[in-house]
Amino acid sequence: MLEKESNPTISKSTGLPRKRFYRARAHSNPLSDSHFPVPVSPSHVDFSLHYPQFFPSSSEVGCSKKIQFADIGCGFGGLLISLSTLFPETLMIGMELRDKVTEYVKERILALRGSNPGQYQNVSVVRTNSMKYIPNYFEKGQLTKMFFLFPDPHFKEKNHRRRVISPHLLDEYAYVLGVGGIIYTITDVEELGDWMKSCLESHPMFEALKEEELEADPVVKLLCSATEEGQKVARNVGQTFQAVFRRIMPTSRYMTTDMVCSSLAICDD
Amino acid sequence: MDDNQMEEGEKNTNVEVAPALISVHPTQNSVAVAVGSDLRVYDPLGDCAVSLVDDSGATSHKDSIRAIRYGANGKLFVSAGDDKVVKIWSAESWQCICTVSSEKRVSAVAISNDGQHVCFADKFGVVWVVDLHGIDGSEVSVSKTAAPLLAHYCSIITGLEFSPDGQYVVSADRDFKIRVTIFPKRPLDGAHEIQSFCLGHTEFVSCLAFVITLDYPQGFLVSGSGDSTVRLWDITSGSLLDTCEVDAKAGHLESNGSDEGYSTVTDLCAIPDTTLVVAAIQSLQGVMLLSCNLSKRTLSVAKVISIKGGNFIPTSLTSSSCTGLLWMVTGVSNLPGFDRPSVSRVKVISGFKKSSLDSLEHEPHALEDNDIPGGTKLLEKLQGSVTVDEKVFTAAAEALKAAMCNLLIKKQYSVEKREFRKRTRNDRKTRQ
Incomplete structure (x- = not known):
């Protein structure tokens, strides 16, 4: 705490880290080989480092709580901070590839925890390439919400495979999301919005949320308002394009709806 | 420099x-x-x-072959490699019955247990599938196109295997990962359902x-x-x-x-x-x-x-x-x-x-x-x-x-x- 006083990267008035000391490039190449440590498997992740209040004495008791929300490409962490107070009992993590940005979010969370005792204990951030290492962090069906807010558009067709929403990567997201889990995407680039929507629509393990479900979901409102990118778009009176889909059981391998109906009819008799 | x-x-x-x-x-x-x-x-x-009888050209492969394999029932043989060509041979007549071109160099091949599908993986981490229905081996050198089945994100795939019951296709990559995917009824639409990831290796996985x-x-x-x-x-x-x-x-x-x-x-x-x-x-x-x-x-x-x-x-x-x-x-x-x-x-x-x-x-x-x-x-x-x-x-x-x-x-x-x-x-x- 004493150190904080003399640390110029922390604002004296708010106690929060100042962004100007964490300037980073706007993009990072997801294809390049990574040189940061990656956990061998989800069981190798030490959650007591991320959520000390939820995992007190280095998992002696064995806290069974698992991370449920993942913000992929969390940027400066605006959404996480908003979600943290909205769902105080849910563990959530941000994943960010840019080193400096991750450092900023780390500091921001620590500062918020310091100035609001008892709060913000359920958020954390990790530096990783989520396009490569999602299965190293989460078990099958562990997550209930995934966020992809204002991802890099990668306009060139040659670079489309760098997009974080793609038909093949959706397989992995469907793997870590439990049935009923929800994937939120939003962008201010119409072309990318169409792309993400069409990827999700053509994937057999996702279905779009209905209009009334979107209305009722408090998280949907945060997509625009909570994130730094979203606020930027709002300032410039820009348009946003969102796609919110639910993870479902793939129909082909299981009973078709007709079969379910007929089996129900038998039960009724 | x-x-x-x-x-x-x-x-x-x-x-x-x-x-x-x-x-x-x-x-x-x-x-x-x-x-x-x-x-x-x-x-x-x-x-x-x-x-070998191959009507498509004088030499079958123009660059290093990286993967060869017989089908489980012994009817087919597949070879593929750096020349981005996958050749499917009849293991009886040794005629090349099908040639498939790949966008990237091929690093692994597998044949489904019923011999109806050939899968191959390229160095960008994409596994492709070729449907062999309707090819009986009597025709000569049919050209087929492959459909993407699944992908490891930009990682060289080093191994590809079908599970003994044919239910899963297993793929290993150089990012320490083994992915077990349910092999779907209609593979040409892609294999989207991941059964599990086998994680534990701390270096590239080389073989399965x-x-x-x-x-x-x-x-x-x-x-x-x-x-x-x-x-x-x-x-x-x-x-x-x-x-x-x-x-x-x-x-x-x-x-x-x-x-x-x-x-x-x-x-x-x-x-x-x-x-x-x-x-x-x-x-x-x-x-x-x-x-x-x-x-x-x-x-x-x-x-x-x-x-x-x-x-x-x-x-x-x-x-x-x-x-x-x-x-x-x-x-x-x-x-x-x-x-x-x-x-x-x-x-x-x-x-x-x-x-x-x-x-x-x-x-x-x-x-x-x-x-x-x-x-x-x-x-x-x-x-x-x-x-x-x-x-x-x-x-x-x-x-x-x-x-x-x-x-x-x-x-x-x-x-x-x-x-x-x-x-x-x-x-x-x-x-x-």
Whole structure:
């Protein structure tokens, strides 16, 4: 705490880290080989480092709580901070590839925890390439919400495979999301919005949320308002394009709806 | 800068080196060896060399072959590699019945158990599927297009296997990952449902195999890796059942003990109907025999079978279901600095017969050249010549080691080097 006083990267008035000391490039190449440590498997992740209040004495008791929300490409962490107070009992993590940005979010969370005792204990951030290492962090069906807010558009067709929403990567997201889990995407680039929507629509393990479900979901409102990118778009009176889909059981391998109906009819008799 | 260019140059020459591959027909009707772009097939039953019929061109493959395999029912044979062409052959008439072009270099192939689908993986991590329905082998060289099945995000796929029951397709990559995907009813629409990830390896995964016995027809997956371990997995849950360190055992036989104590497992072969797995290990002259205890879910080193004479470090292993013979090959193509750029040597280990399974009383041993089915005639065909100067293999093993490292191990830069690169970044330059 004493150190904080003399640390110029922390604002004296708010106690929060100042962004100007964490300037980073706007993009990072997801294809390049990574040189940061990656956990061998989800069981190798030490959650007591991320959520000390939820995992007190280095998992002696064995806290069974698992991370449920993942913000992929969390940027400066605006959404996480908003979600943290909205769902105080849910563990959530941000994943960010840019080193400096991750450092900023780390500091921001620590500062918020310091100035609001008892709060913000359920958020954390990790530096990783989520396009490569999602299965190293989460078990099958562990997550209930995934966020992809204002991802890099990668306009060139040659670079489309760098997009974080793609038909093949959706397989992995469907793997870590439990049935009923929800994937939120939003962008201010119409072309990318169409792309993400069409990827999700053509994937057999996702279905779009209905209009009334979107209305009722408090998280949907945060997509625009909570994130730094979203606020930027709002300032410039820009348009946003969102796609919110639910993870479902793939129909082909299981009973078709007709079969379910007929089996129900038998039960009724 | 000079340093960097040197590195690049070194990499380019080494990557061209390709290991020799071997595959044997499920009932040993034929044996195939691939060295470089050369595909050689011998028929030990008819005791004659097989000539391949390919109407699409004079030479079947124009660059190094990286993967060959027979189908489980023995009707098909697939070869593919750096020339971005996948050739599907009839393993009976040896006619090329189908040619598929790939966008990228091919690193692994697999044939579904019913022989109706061929899968191949490219170096960008995409697994493709070809539907063979409607091809009966009588037509000649049909061109087909492949549909994307699944993808590992930009990671070289090193192994591809169908599970014994045909329910799953298993893919391994250089990012330590093994992915188990449900093979769908309509594979052309893609395989979207992931059953599990088998995570535990700490280096690239190099090879996969299934141990199948009568008691466990669904089989257990074993994987070999650059981390000097062979691991046993339950693929439905993705859980790691046992880890077998091969480093210590292999160390005894290492030619130059000063090696960094690091023995990559380069190939695995499960002896059909037994719980034995044979592992080829970089720098081990011979093979290592591993034994699975499927009821206890353990995997342990049974023994090391050393091969006398010459530097025989196998690059590829294969076995047929009925004979209990293990076929091995060592060799490379494009070996720099030698007049004969491609060399290969075939050996056979016998003694895995069912009766001697548990006690191993008939010690598995390497057969003399004359005792190999097909004898020297077979060797002449598969090796190109009966005798090969054994000194070459030392150089070959080194070249292969380097090539494998370059291909599969991530480049590690020192902190200073990374800082230097950061300092010379373009965006920083403009600001100064």
